[in-house]
Amino acid sequence: MASQYNDSHRLFVQGMLTKRIITEPEAKQLYDQVLEATSLPNNVEYELFISETNKELVELDYALRICHNEREGDPYLTLVNVKQDPMTEDATSFKPAEISYCRELFGAIINADNEEFAISATKALNLGAKITPVKFTQRESQELLNKLVQDKWIAFERKGVYYIDTRALAELQHFFREQYGEAAKECTFCLDIITMGEACTVARCPVRVHKYCADKHFRNTPEPVCPQCATRWSRDKIFGLGLPDNSYSDDESMSD
Incomplete structure (x- = not known):
């Protein structure tokens, strides 16, 4: 059931302006707290509530965006400025x-x-x-x-x-792409910027995927292949020093 933008949406945005980034469970907890504080009925699902909020935020060049932690794949909700580098806003805390x-x-x-x-x-x-x-x-x-x-x-x-x-x-996806060009890699599956994960074993193949994306897409595939060059996908071809040591087995090494 749809609803009009109201005090619950405004209070949620105020909370996100303070936090900027929270885990999805924390976002749903904030959503519940907002509904309780505004004494409004819980007749709108969380996902629809976020969608409704974004329709208003677009006028302010902001958006609520789901992103994932690259190491574990955990979802986060972020409030991002969609028009400019967030670190150069007038209200930034950076000198x-x-x-x-x-x-x-x-x-x-x-x-x-x-x-x-x-x-x-x-x-x-x-x-x-x-x-x-x-x-x-x-x-x-x-x-x-x-x-x-x-x-x-x-x-x-x-x-x-x-x-x-x-x-x-x-928050800086656009900046990274604009500033660093091809050096800023993109996950073939989710199309987000990627800085750690799995790579195709073919040296010239550009395919890079997040580990959590590979887990999802190759889960029911006994013999996975590269989505671009169709070479057998070896899950031990990894890159990015941000990955924790226990992300892969001990005999799996960093990219050559």
């Missing part, structure tokens, strides 16, 4: 020098060798020296890195590397 550092950081991760899509902690700290006109000390760089991790723009793997996290992949 100009911090934005410059973030651009250096994302560029280093996207353009990492061998499709590692990660940067070592040492290199991340040293990026501060490239910022002009005011260079960052390593302490200032570490403080900013901690902030980026806390806000889910990047994450830290115990291998000692930083990689792009769920929020950045949701």
